[in-house]
Amino acid sequence: MAAPICKKKVVFIMGSTGTGKTKLSINLGSQIQSEIINSDKIQVYKGLDILVNKIPESERCGIPHHLLDIIEDHDYTFTSDDFCKHALAAIDLIHQNGHLPIIVGGSNNYLEALVENPNNAFRSKYECCFIWLHVSLPVLFQYLDKRVDEMVDAGLVDEIREAYVPGASYSHGLRRAIGVAEFDQYILIEKESHDEVYKEKMLQDAIRRTKENTFKLAEVQLQKIHRLNYELGWGMNMIDSTLVFDAILRGQKYMDLYQEIILKPSMNVVHKFLEEGTQEAP
Template identity: 30%
Template sequence: MEQKQKLLVLIGPTAVGKTKLSIQLAKRFNGEIISGDSMQIYKGMDIGTAKITEEETEGIPHHLIDIKNPDEPFSVAEFQELVRKKITGISARGKLPMIVGGTGLYIQSVIYDYQFSDAPSEPQFRESLETEAGQTGGVEKLHARLAEIDPESAERIHPNNVRRVIRALEIHHCTGMTMTEYQQEQQPDLLYQTALVGLTMDRDKLYERIDMRVDLMMQQGLLEEVESLYKAGIRDCQSIQAIGYKELYDYLDEKVSLDDAIEILKKNSRRYAKRQLTWFRNKMDVEWFDMSEPIDPEKKFAEISRFIEGKLQITANTYY
């Protein structure tokens, strides 16, 4: 029986401290990091996505960052394919592949045996939706219909990603289930020998850190970053739906004041963190580690390391 490739996955809500820990773990276990964030793939979107800087990498190789222009679409299926290739390549080099991020569906699609093309289809129904999409206002109507029956998918899928909207509607039409429910019904197996490490934190403290992070992003030039995309005509794209961008676009469109846009950004970030935790807890078999202060960083790191060593049957600085 072929041995599964080893994989470390580090997940958790925004602002919980994944980046710093990921570098420590990569050094300890001879790892290379694959971004598990669906928005860090976009060039020119650095501050708002909390993209790691070259200095912060400390020489650890990072993958799937800055691989798309902001006006290009990106799907879960494409992410799945790219990450699985990266895992194979990193393993072949004798390194430990590490996925680090917070986009639950994307990470889930990689580590479990999901086959997106296997979902039921009905060509006649799909063609009728494609015809409807080509009519005036048809794209918006299809997305509104999806929002009614499958709000979770509607939130993930931009209205202009017509192919994905239609696919979600088609799955519901054929199965009576939402796309997420259908994937859960598949009960897929883990493709890799996986250590799933989750970081959590006292909610009030986490929300405080999120608010502080937004303030820091503004100081670092988030508004100027968003303005550059705005002036370049990047609009109605999947990338601009990211938290931190859509709120400031509303300010630039003169729909809200800057102070209100920042407050909305903080609120949306807190809500997103809550959704991230709910997703991970309900849909993935995660070993959770509480990062609430006060903690002893060295003891916490040792505790996490011991879990990884046991789960993957590896020791520090030696992969196989």
């Protein structure tokens, strides 16, 4: 009788925008010999680091990151096929390095193409562990509202202004990022108008629409995750992080809660996956 084929292992960290995927990937990567593959369709581009919430190199704890800042042409649309090609190459390289690939990001269309496209034969080659960070939408919306305000304070408007190209399309490339189109009218009028009250109104309107469209994105991402998990049977390990985010919003100390509710269960899932190759909800 032939010996069973030993599949190489890959961990996925999924969730709507703002649910803490990047933080968890760094925490896991700091304790497990691993490398991180970005699966956010906007973070593959160089630029707009504040807007897309890209993790600075100084905060990556020395963990190698792949598919971050790899596209300089802001008009080029990085497709699902592009992602699969780069991700598969990165996975093979990471395994050659003797490390665990951790794929992190919210572009679920990319992930579905990678895992489900029969041309990739992904399931036959790799054993998958899916961690789904979930935050209830009412709490997540409050957090995203706060995060956009913090981005503005960190220089978001200046960043968008510097990247602004009159008449550029917002339907492809880096300019698909939420916030770019929303600030279009403000960037246009701020140079032409001397009415400070009107300019402030336009600024606040741009911020409001950025928040609203971010909320819509979070909802759509959650719907896609539900489809992948419950219709396509991905068998995700759902980590409900709502209590942690509620504590953050209340200005309470949350790190102990984070360790207990998010990090420890996630570590348990990954260790069990690496040791036994099975997935079990925490």
